[in-house]
Amino acid sequence: MPGAALVVVRDGRIVHAKGYGRADGEGRPVTAQTPFRIGSVTKSFTALAVMQLVEDGTVELEAPVRRYLPWFTLADEEAAGRITVSHLLHHTSGIPGTAGGAALFDPARTLVDTVRALAEVAPDRPVGESFEYANANYAVLGLLLEEVSAQSYADYVREHVLDPLQMRHSFATATSEGRGELAVGHQWFFGVPVAVPDRYVPGYVSSGFLSASAEDLGHWLITHMEGGRYDGVSVLSPEGIETLHAPGPGASVPGIPGVEHTGGGYAMGWFTGEMHGVPAVWHGGGDLRNSAMLVMAEDGWGIALLVNSGDYLTGSEPTAHIASGVVRLLDGKEPVPLGRPSIGYTYRVLDLVLATLTLPVLAAAVRLPWWYRGLRRRLLTGNPGRRTTLTVLRVAVELLLPVAALALGPELALAPALESELSASWRNAWAAVPDLVLWLSAVAGVLLAVGLVRGVLLAREFARRRRPAPERPPATDSR
Secondary structure (H helix, E strand, C coil), rough: CCEEEEEEEEEEEEEEEEEEECCCCCCCECCCEEEEECHHHHHHHHHHHHHHHHHHHCCCCCCCCHCCCCCCCCCCHHHHHHHHHHHHHHHCCCCCCCCHHHHHHCCCCCCCHHHHHHHHHCCCCCCCCCCCCCHHHHHHHHHHHHHHHCCHHHHHHHHHHHHHCCCCEECCCCCCCCCCCCCEEEEEEECCEEEEECCCCCHHHHCCCCCHHHHHHHHHHHHHHHCCCEEEEEEHHHHHHHHHHHCCCECCCCCCCCCCCECCCCCCEEEEEEECCCCEEEEEEEEECCCCEEEEEECEEEEEEECEEEECCCCCCCHHHHHHHHHHHHHHCCCCCCCCCHHHHHHHHHHHHHHHHHHHHHHHCCCHHHHHCCCHHHHHHHHHHHHEEEEEEHHHHHHHHHHHHHHHHHHHHHHCCCCCCCCCCCHHHHHHHHHHHHHHHHHHHHHHHHHHHHHHHHHHHHHHCCCCCCCCCCCCCCC
């Protein structure tokens, strides 16, 4: 793990705030003021901003979304007309979790683009009936916020949330604009964390692209735990905060093994229930390069953990392991294993599997010259018909297997992952699991090349055998 930052709050004040490790490949140290991308923790900011508009009287929770975005629709127009602001906040709109998954890594996508693209999406459950986590819900809320406030999402959040709460190292823009140097995110390549370029998608800014420091998130936690106030400044009423933390109708959430969450439901930008055996309100987030976890326990303490690495294969690791230990220690309990493999163990197993699959392919490539030298003998000795059939089948497998692997590449690369909100595409696969994409492309390419060469050599041998033997000149009598 390259770097992390942790803040602990209790009784309305920060009792611990510290950075650990490095913020980038140059060794810059992480501090409590270092901003990180916080992923879906952004949703709690979007929810509070919407609730501000509710308390201002400019938005109603039970009003249909079309009151504020008249053109909003889904493939099912009647269902789209029944979706309310509250449905979006509680993830009970019926919009599937995979909606817009292809655009999660498109830096050219705007909020308007993301919401308009939902016209092609069909709901997968009745509106308001049950919970399904979908980033698209909070993209719609972000655009609604912009339309009602006549401000960009980033400007509104900065003016009405971040600045009043003295969150001086937080922002919802692509760059920090003077509010601190962003921690560099890392992805795991075959088990090694590697610094990668930052990724910012305006089309999902309100779902997962806000940045904040640990210290600032301490202010955010205190605000939620003190009835909407921080350092004498109120950004929401105590009743509004209670509404944000109350699970919505139909928003019951099953257990989430990745963070040891059981029971409870989804409120507005927050999960409720037990986390690591502790009753709490919480939310996690990540962008495949960074991960975050915020927890507010019932007995009055809260934590925010930020890590500048992320991994699609293991979901919330290593953040979940660290958060589990901190949460249980603060609750007076001993840390316990999560019951799932660590990121190190996962990659040791994965690397072993990939090596096992790679060796036969490399061996086939290295042995190709020796195979060709013995080809003629194998086709002419023993059972020639059977040997010819087996050789042709081998070539067919070496040609068809890599073609199929490349055709199904995104599905194969994303299949081992624990998350499911991404649609299968080469773009998403490269963004989520670049190491698997590189391995799959390389192995398939080598195997295809071996098959092509073997096929050409085999065809040449068949052609040679079909040519009639040259006639020998008649023997002459020398007498």
